[in-house]
Amino acid sequence: MTPLDWHPTDEDLTLHAYRDNTPEERAAVDRHLHECASCAAIAHEIEALQHLASAVDVPEPEAGFEDAVWARLAPALPHRAAWPPVRRPWSLRQVVAVTAWAAAVGGIVIAGYRWNSSGIVTPVRQPTAVATAPSQAQERVLLTALDAHFSQTEMLFVELMNAPDDAAGSLAFERATADDLVQSGRLYRATAAEAGHRRLTDVLDDVQTVLTEVALGPEKPGKQDLAAIRSRIEDDDLLFKVRAVTNDIRDRQQQPGTNEGAL
Amino acid sequence: MAEPTGRFPARLIPQMQPDDTMLVRQAAGGDQTAFRLLVDRHSRSVFRLAFRIAGTREDAEDVVQETFIRAFRQLDRFESRSNFGTWLYRIGFNCAIDFTRSRAHRETAEPPDVLDQREDPAATPTGHDVVYAGQISVQVQRALRALSDQERTAFVMRHYHQCSIDEIGRTLDLKTSAAKHAVFRAVRKMRVALRPLVTSQGEGM
Numbered sequence: 001m002t003p004l005d006w007h008p009t010d011e012d013l014t015l016h017a018y019r020d021n022t023p024e025e026r027a028a029v030d031r032h033l034h035e036c037a038s039c040a041a042i043a044h045e046i047e048a049l050q051h052l053a054s055a056v057d058v059p060e061p062e063a064g065f066e067d068a069v070w071a072r073l074a075p076a077l078p079h080r081a082a083w084p085p086v087r088r089p090w091s092l093r094q095v096v097a098v099t100a101w102a103a104a105v106g107g108i109v110i111a112g113y114r115w116n117s118s119g120i121v122t123p124v125r126q127p128t129a130v131a132t133a134p135s136q137a138q139e140r141v142l143l144t145a146l147d148a149h150f151s152q153t154e155m156l157f158v159e160l161m162n163a164p165d166d167a168a169g170s171l172a173f174e175r176a177t178a179d180d181l182v183q184s185g186r187l188y189r190a191t192a193a194e195a196g197h198r199r200l201t202d203v204l205d206d207v208q209t210v211l212t213e214v215a216l217g218p219e220k221p222g223k224q225d226l227a228a229i230r231s232r233i234e235d236d237d238l239l240f241k242v243r244a245v246t247n248d249i250r251d252r253q254q255q256p257g258t259n260e261g262a263l
Numbered sequence: 264m265a266e267p268t269g270r271f272p273a274r275l276i277p278q279m280q281p282d283d284t285m286l287v288r289q290a291a292g293g294d295q296t297a298f299r300l301l302v303d304r305h306s307r308s309v310f311r312l313a314f315r316i317a318g319t320r321e322d323a324e325d326v327v328q329e330t331f332i333r334a335f336r337q338l339d340r341f342e343s344r345s346n347f348g349t350w351l352y353r354i355g356f357n358c359a360i361d362f363t364r365s366r367a368h369r370e371t372a373e374p375p376d377v378l379d380q381r382e383d384p385a386a387t388p389t390g391h392d393v394v395y396a397g398q399i400s401v402q403v404q405r406a407l408r409a410l411s412d413q414e415r416t417a418f419v420m421r422h423y424h425q426c427s428i429d430e431i432g433r434t435l436d437l438k439t440s441a442a443k444h445a446v447f448r449a450v451r452k453m454r455v456a457l458r459p460l461v462t463s464q465g466e467g468m
Contacts (some may be wrong), residue, residue, distance in 0.1 A: 005423075010450075010451060011443075011444075011447045012449070014446065014447055017445075018421060018422075020428065020443075045454050045458070045461055046450060046454065048457075048460075048461040049421065049450065049453050049457055049461070051456055052402075052403055052460055052461070053401060053403055053418075053422055053423075053453065054401055054422075055399050055403070056315075056399075056400045056403045056407075057400045058311050058315060058403060059314065059320055060307075060435065061306075061307055061310050065306065065310070066302060066306050067305070069302055069306045069324075069327055069328065069330055070303075071297055071334065072324075072328050073302060073331050074295070074326055076328065076332055076334060077298070077331075077335050089279050112457060137332045175365075179365055206349045209440075215365060216329055216358070216360060216361055216365055217361065218357065220436075228336065245414070247271050
C-alpha cells in the first residue's frame with residue numbers, strides 16, 4: 001500500500017498530534033503527510049492549534065495564595081474527629097455583594113421585630129407612631145419572603161430525604177432549586193445578621209451549608225453522596241429547625257400588628 | 264507566556280507521593296495541620312485547572328475551595344495506592360464542571376439585558392483582534408468557553424494535563440470512544456474558532 005492509497009481522517013490526525021496512536025499508525029501517517037499536501041495542511045492546523053492553546057496565560061495566584069485558600073477553607077471544613085464544628089464562609093465576592101445589598105435595605109427591614117433567644121419572633125414593644133407604618137410594611141414583606149424561603153427549603157429537604165437511591169439521576173431540579181435558595185438565603189442571612197438576629201442567622205447558616213452542597217454537588221449523585229446529604233440533614237436537625245422557624249414566622253404574620261390584607 | 268503543559272505537578276509527585284499518602288491518613292484522623300499541608304501543596308495546581316475550565320479567577324477560587332471541601336469529605340475513600348494529586352484533580356475537574364453548570368443555570372435566570380452586557384464567548388475573532396499578539400490568549404479562552412462543558416474538560420485534560428483518554432472517560436463518566444470523540448469535537452471546534460489566528464500567523468511568516 002502506498003502512502004496515498006488512503007487518507008487519515010481528522011480524528012486520525014488528532015490522535016497523531018497527541019501521540020495517541022500506535023507506533024505503526026504513526027509511521028503510516030507520517031509517510032502519508034510527507035506525500036499529501038491537503039492532509040499535511042490539516043495536520044499543520046492542528047499543530048498550530050496546539051501551539052496557540054499552549055500560549056494561553058493562566059494567571060499565577062499571588063503570593064500568599066495558599067494562606068488565603070486556607071483562610072476560606074478551614075472554617076468550611078466539616079467536622080471530623082477532633083476538629084471543631086465549623087461553617088462554610090462566603091467568598092470575598094459574595095461578601096461584597098451581600099454587604100452592598102444589606103447596606104441598602106438590611107438595617108431597616110427587620111427593625112420592626114426582634115428574634116428572642118428562644119427563636120420566637122416578637123414585636124418591638126414601643127414603636128414610634130412615625131416609624132410603625134413603614135417598618136410594618138417592610139416586616140410583612142420580609143416575613144412573607146422568609147416564609148416562602150423556608151417552606152421551599154423544607155420541601156426540598158423532604159424530597160431529598162425520601163428520594164429513592166435509584167432515582168439519584170433525576171436530581172437536576174433539586175439542584176436548581178437549591179441553587180436559587182442559596183442565592184436568596186445569602187441575602188436573608190445578611191439582613192438577619194445586620195439586624196443582630198443571631199438565631200435566625202444560625203439557622204440560615206446551617207441550612208445554607210446543605211443547600212450549597214446540593215447545588216454544587218454532582219448532578220447524578222451516588223448513593224454515598226445522597227447518604228451524606230441526608231446524614232447532614234438529620235444530624236443537624238435541619239428539618240426540625242426549618243419547621244420551627246417557619247412556625248415562628250407564621251405566628252408573627254398572624255399577630256395584630258401586621259396588616260394581613262397585604263400578605 | 265506559555266505555561267508548562269506538564270502533567271499535574273509532575274515534578275512534585277514522585278518525591279511527595281509517600282508524604283501525601285501519610286498526610287491523607289493523618290488528615291482523615293482529624294489532623295488539621297496535615298490537611299493544611301495538602302492544601303499548600305496542591306492548591307495552585309487545582310487553581311490552574313479550575314481557571315481553564317471555569318474561565319475566571321474568582322470562579323476558579325471558588326472551585327479550589329469546593330474541591331478541597333469535597334476531597335476532605337472523601338478522604339476515607341482515598342486509596343493509598345493511588346496518587347493523591349491525580350485523585351484530587353479528578354475531584355477538581357468534577358467540581359469545575361459542576362460549577363460551570365451551576366453558573367449556566369444562574370446566568371440563564373438573569374434578565375436578558377444583564378446577559379446582553381456580557382461578552383459573547385463564541386464571538387468570532389475579528390481581523391482587528393488578531394493584530395495584537397496579546398489577544399491570542401483572549402481568543403483561545405473564548406474558543407474554550409464556546410465549547411460544551413464536556414468538550415472543554417476533555418480538551419483541558421488532554422491538552423494541558425496530558426490525561427489519557429481512559430482517564431478523561433473515567434472523570435467524565437464516559438466510555439472510551441465517547442471520551443475520544445469529546446476530544447475530537449473540541450479540537451475541531453477550536454480549529455475553526457482559531458483559524459483566523461492561524462492564518463494571520465501564517466501570513467506574518
